[in-house]
Amino acid sequence: MKIPAHGRSRADVLGTLDAYRAHDLDWRDGRTFAYVYDAGEEANSVVRDAFASFLVENALDPTVYPSLLRLENEIVAMMASHLGAENAVGSFTSGGTESILLALKSARDHARRTRPAVIRPEVVLPNTAHAAFHKAAHYLGLEVRVTPVDAGFRADVDAMRAAITDQTILLVGSAFSYAHGVVDPIPAIAGLAREKGLLCHVDGCIGGFVLPYFRRLGAKIVDFDLSVPGVTSISCDLHKYGFAAKGASVVLYNDPALREAQIYACSGWNGYTIVNTTVQSTKSGGPLAGAFAALHFLGDDGYLALAERMLDAARRLRDGLRGIGGLYPTSDPEGNLLAFASDEVSVFHLVDEMRLRGFYVQPQLSFARSPATLHLSVHPFAGPQVDALVAAMRESAEAARALPHGAIRARTHALVAERSGALGEADLGELLALAGVRGDALPSRMASVNELLDALPTAAREALLAGYVNALYVHREPAA
Numbered sequence: 162m163k164i165p166a167h168g169r170s171r172a173d174v175l176g177t178l179d180a181y182r183a184h185d186l187d188w189r190d191g192r193t194f195a196y197v198y199d200a201g202e203e204a205n206s207v208v209r210d211a212f213a214s215f216l217v218e219n220a221l222d223p224t225v226y227p228s229l230l231r232l233e234n235e236i237v238a239m240m241a242s243h244l245g246a247e248n249a250v251g252s253f254t255s256g257g258t259e260s261i262l263l264a265l266k267s268a269r270d271h272a273r274r275t276r277p278a279v280i281r282p283e284v285v286l287p288n289t290a291h292a293a294f295h296k297a298a299h300y301l302g303l304e305v306r307v308t309p310v311d312a313g314f315r316a317d318v319d320a321m322r323a324a325i326t327d328q329t330i331l332l333v334g335s336a337f338s339y340a341h342g343v344v345d346p347i348p349a350i351a352g353l354a355r356e357k358g359l360l361c362h363v364d365g366c367i368g369g370f371v372l373p374y375f376r377r378l379g380a381k382i383v384d385f386d387l388s389v390p391g392v393t394s395i396s397c398d399l400h401k402y403g404f405a406a407k408g409a410s411v412v413l414y415n416d417p418a419l420r421e422a423q424i425y426a427c428s429g430w431n432g433y434t435i436v437n438t439t440v441q442s443t444k445s446g447g448p449l450a451g452a453f454a455a456l457h458f459l460g461d462d463g464y465l466a467l468a469e470r471m472l473d474a475a476r477r478l479r480d481g482l483r484g485i486g487g488l489y490p491t492s493d494p495e496g497n498l499l500a501f502a503s504d505e506v507s508v509f510h511l512v513d514e515m516r517l518r519g520f521y522v523q524p525q526l527s528f529a530r531s532p533a534t535l536h537l538s539v540h541p542f543a544g545p546q547v548d549a550l551v552a553a554m555r556e557s558a559e560a561a562r563a564l565p566h567g568a569i570r571a572r573t574h575a576l577v578a579e580r581s582g583a584l585g586e587a588d589l590g591e592l593l594a595l596a597g598v599r600g601d602a603l604p605s606r607m608a609s610v611n612e613l614l615d616a617l618p619t620a621a622r623e624a625l626l627a628g629y630v631n632a633l634y635v636h637r638e639p640a641a
């Protein structure tokens with residue numbers, strides 16, 4: 162593909178962009194129960210305008226754009242106050258992954274300064290911790306020690322204690338976890354960190370913003386924020402339940418010395434000096450302005466009202482879905498993220514069937530003690546959809562009962578056993594064909610692919626996914 166030889170008109174360009182969206186998930190109907198964080202059209206339009214008005218300003222250099230420094234400091238201060246430490250310091254980042262990466266970088270570099278005996282730094286993670294921790298450890302050269310969780314999918318603090326070695330630098334807890342929506346026993350994890358002289362990070366990426374509101378609405382929630390003795394950092398996404406535009410999160414620290422370890426400076430070249438607080442260097446002021454706009458337009462009372470809608474819809478959905486097709490909630494969540502498993506029907510068929518009925522619910526593969534589940538992130542406008550969703554699930558469960566499943570799983574397990582876990586290319590080819598994958602074309606129903614992924618060992622899942630995505634990101638002329 163070549164750059165168009167001649168510029169096109171504004172209407173033409175924008176029209177083409179819109180046309181490209183034809184097959185995207187349409188979130189505006191309120192039937193998408195993952196990926197989308199929407200506070201309503203009015204809030205969206207304020208955020209969009211604010212974002213656009215700061216699109217070109219470059220947050221690379223806060224001395225040239227004092228407005229961006231001010232926006233960042235104000236947003237961080239609001240989040241610090243929201244999360245239990247008026248005087249915390251922090252940074253605005255592009256998302257939860259970057260906030261977590263930076264928290265781990267700070268921990269690593271802080272250990273380099275303060276604990277010279279640590280040569281292979283380790284991080285202790287409950288197995289419900291977000292994949293972003295594994296990714297960050299991979300990028301930063303840290304070891305992870307993964308610990309089991311209890312029957313309610315909350316961290317097992319004794320297991321974490323047992324995983325600590327003389328190389329451990331950081332303990333992690335989630336408030337709440339993505340997969341099961343539950344808050345780890347943060348006071349106990351932080352207490353353990355304090356006892357052992359370790360750092361403690363709380364992943365509040367998805368739960369941190371809403372939990373204080375859920376608590377004000379009467380939900381029973383353990384202390385989880387920077388006010389808990391021993392918690393040294395927390396991450397919290399504004400682009401989830403802060404309803405900012407994507408590209409907005411914060412990482413906060415109680416101790417400025419820890420945040421200093423996050424900062425990267427380089428003057429060993431002859432261009433402009435680099436002093437970066439975050440991974441990105443040149444970056445738009447748009448996400449800052451968008452987050453500022455969301456916080457100011459919605460306000461504390463606006464967020465409380467949205468949280469009440471989410472909590473109410475989540476409770477109704479939890480009650481409504483229970484029992485349909487043998488669905489049962491896998492956890493007792495504090496908030497608005499729900500996970501359901503079933504021993505009667507394939508949850509992967511349910512995902513496909515729900516999609517045919519206009520609802521997007523997210524499949525989650527089995528892992529450790531968790532069975533495969535359906536995930537629903539319940540958004541503020543879910544209330545009016547509850548009855549329709551429950552009815553669609555009832556139909557989906559009936560349809561799912563009639564669909565074949567289990568054969569791909571059985572063949573996968575047999576092959577894995579035969580090869581002692583090390584599947585070759587021919588094996589994967591056979592399994593993919595069995596799942597209906599031809600070349601890079603996915604079947605219209607994803608249940609077979611999900612069943613295959615679910616049955617594979619983790620390393621084989623990852624290899625298969627990487628290969629698929631490597632093939633996906635190649636331009637091809639669309640079929641005429």
Ligand SMILES: *Cc1c(COP(=O)(O)O)cnc(C)c1O
Nearest residue numbers: 256257258291293338339366367
């Ligand atoms: C979403 C999420 C993350 C990662 O955040 P991104 O913004 O997607 O990078 C980390 N932890 C939890 C619990 C999350 O829900």
